[in-house]
Amino acid sequence: MAVPGRHERQHHIAVAEGEVGRYVLLPGDPGRCELIAAFFDDARLVARNREYETWTGTLDGVVVSVTSTGIGCPSASIAVEELVRAGADTFIRVGTSGAMQPHIQPGDIGIIHGAIRDEGTTRHYLPIEFPAVADIDVTRALAEGAKISGRPVHVGVAQSKDSFYGQHEPGRMPIAGELQRRWQAWMAGGAICSEMEAAGIFIVASCLGVRAGGIMLIMGHHDQAPMTEEETERGSMADFLPAAIEGLRTLIESDRRRGDR
């Protein structure tokens, strides 16, 4: 199968060059794209195909987009590959994650500057020893922007896993012992939260020479204890999104100041 060129509609995301800005927010869930696009000026739906939905608008006069990645690194890597072909060069993963440290509470914000490659996709790109690392300028802007939330902001490593239920119900998996030992190791290494796409986004970004970072709403407890009603409320996506948008604004402003590209 021929891979579409820049000017054609990309095979999976169905976006063509010029239909997205250089800045793209990347939620997992297509159902969250419209909610995020509501923060843009003049937002319009650009494309919708499979798990990929894309909206484009402006923020402080700069063209920005949001594209859902679907769940997991296989679909997230496709989204980033095709978005770069369509003209994007700066990616911000935005989504929910599970807490991995006792001092991190539901509703806190995680800024991820690196990811554990606990998934299969990135091995198709680079040997496993290569670090999945976020761009420091993106990370700094997100951490600064998140301050407006008034919530605790944690900068650290995310676990990017391939199996949601392997994390949430490890005890019932045939490799339960291994899953539990590795989870303990990630916590000992200081990982702050668990999600499913960051490593793929960071590694593909490194290979394509573009920037990426991530801002996560933290849900759940490090020991997976059930959340109270109040904690669930604190985990509202709508209340968290202004922090992510402020991070993007901060990045746009710092790029402008630096006269970057």
Added chain:
Amino acid sequence: MTDDLQYHVQLRAGDVGRYVLLPGDPGRCEVIARHFTDPVKIASHREYETWTGTLDGERVSVTSTGIGCPSAAIAVEELIKVGADTFIRVGTSGSIQADTAPGSLSIVTAAIRDEGTSSHYLPIEFPALADPSVVDALTTAARALGVTWQRGVSQSKDSFYGEVEPDRMPLAEVLHERWAAWTLGGAICSEMEASTIFTIAAIHRVRAGGVMFTAGPGVDFESSKEPLLRVASDALRVLIRNDRAGMTWP
């Protein structure tokens, strides 16, 4: 912290500041310590030599790690036991990208775990990351000095000759293929200690970073060390200032 004399570095609590520069070569400690005020040689044992002085009134140290992650891991473990919590690896490196100028400085943001030591600490999937506050301090220092610098990922390898003379190794093809992968991944420099220093720092919740001088034809450490050592010591000053102000990154 412990008052016990540390087995390999021969240091005890109070011998070093919380800020420590980490060259590989013990022969470089004295010249690095000249960037401190009132430097004193504290210990010298095996490949580990330590000097302590002050910068802006704050105690700072330099300890050599020896070559490679096995000895660097020991240095960092023992330095943390005697009170250090901020590390900057400082040394020479080979370039990976064709456009990296010899003599330029590489500020390391993360490292490829192309070595055996860090796997004794964390599964290989875990990223070896520099602390962003250290990366930013090094960037601020390099910008102020007006030197040529780049920022990115370092390859931390276990075999020097596997990198510089891959063709004579039984694993030549694998070495070449992996080197090509690091290049395509955007790695900027090759050295031998950063990944383990970063991994151990993560486990102990302390800060680490690195700045590397790019060796090349006609450019070696001796002839061009001053900008490297200025950036490393100025970065410590930035961290000291921010720490005194109680600032948390960013």
